[in-house]
Amino acid sequence: MRETVETWLKKSVKKLKDAEIASAQLDAELILAYVLGVERTFLHANPQKKLSKTLVFHANNFLNKRIKRVPLAYIFRKKDFFGRTFFVNENVLVPRPETETLIEITQKMLQPNDVALDIGTGSGIIPVTLKAEYGEKVEVFASDISLQALAVANLNAKKLLNQKIPLFESNLLEKIPSDILSKITIVTANLPYVNRDWVDFEKNNELHHEPQIALYARKNGLELIFELLFQAQDLPKLRKIVLEADPCQFEEIEKYANNCGFLKSKSENYTIVLDKK
Incomplete structure (x- = not known):
């Protein structure tokens, strides 16, 4: 039957x-x-x-x-984010609704001729969305330590923007050309910030199917965020850093950022904004 x-x-x-x-x-x-x-x-x-x-x-x-427990986004090879359908696979994190707050906040801060750099771009949801929303008003660059992730970001840029976004294989800012860094005014980043102690690895869940390098960081999940702040303090035209992190980490981020020449100007949901002093 x-x-x-x-x-x-x-x-x-x-x-x-x-x-x-x-x-x-x-x-x-x-x-x-x-x-x-x-x-x-x-x-x-x-x-x-x-x-x-x-x-x-x-x-x-x-x-x-x-x-x-394979996420549906990997099964269907797609995930909606900010009104657009992005291609995703096991080389990138599944886009989350929390990151839409980062986009909304960044949008309100953008000024004409801003130059944005997204660090740890993954599937490219942040730079592609900013470029799609603002077009020629903003210049956008992106980087990731994973070549496989950059391939996904490149595909999404071509699919959703009908153009390429300059992408760099780099551990944070280390391999990004100095002529690019010298004109960056806004840095966005959804870096690994999950503390392994928060996760029960004995129990199967969706997180285990996502790229571990994109999820977990040492030092209570803050190692890469702290390193980015340390590196970014020397960017000559930088105005703001917009980060995604767990709200329980905001206090530590604010303290470290202050030592690197940044002040917290806003936090909402999983997004924290740091202004260059």
């Missing part, structure tokens, strides 16, 4: 719940809708629609990945 939308969803939701995935109903619907190439509303309107064996095979393949 052929599976229907209703029977496949019922079985799949149970499997996801048994795997202790809180969003079991939503995830099952998203998987089936993706395989069918329809909106979720179609599933609700057509519960008795019969599914082909090939379609069920692909849906089950995706379901088994989700049961193993």
Whole structure:
């Protein structure tokens, strides 16, 4: 007997719940809708629609990945961010809603002829979004220590902007040309800031499928943020650094930043803004 939308969803939701995935109903619907190439509303309107064996095979393949806690963004190879659909894979972090706050705050601070540099760009969501929103009003550069991540950022720039963004393989500011650094006015960064002590590595979760180099940092998660602040203090035209971090880290960041010539001017959700003194 052929599976229907209703029977496949019922079985799949149970499997996801048994795997202790809180969003079991939503995830099952998203998987089936993706395989069918329809909106979720179609599933609700057509519960008795019969599914082909090939379609069920692909849906089950995706379901088994989700049961193993592979993020849906990696399964579908895409993630929406700030109104745009970005390509993502296992070489970059899954874009998070918290980072949209960083974009919103940076937008309000941008001035004509600003030159922005995004450090640890990953999939390129920050520089691509800033360029898409502001166009020629802002010059944008980006860097990452991972060549694989830069390939993803380059793909997203070409896809969403129809142009390239200058990208540099660099550990923070170390390998970025001096002529670029000399004109940077705003630095944005969503660097690794997760303390390994915050995560139960015995329990399977989505974080284990994301690139560890992009998640975790030593010194209570602050090692790379502190190093960036130390390096950035010598940038001659720098006005602001806009960082993403956990709010519990803001106090330590503010103290260290003060020693490097920066003052906190704003913090909201997971974003903290530091002004050059």
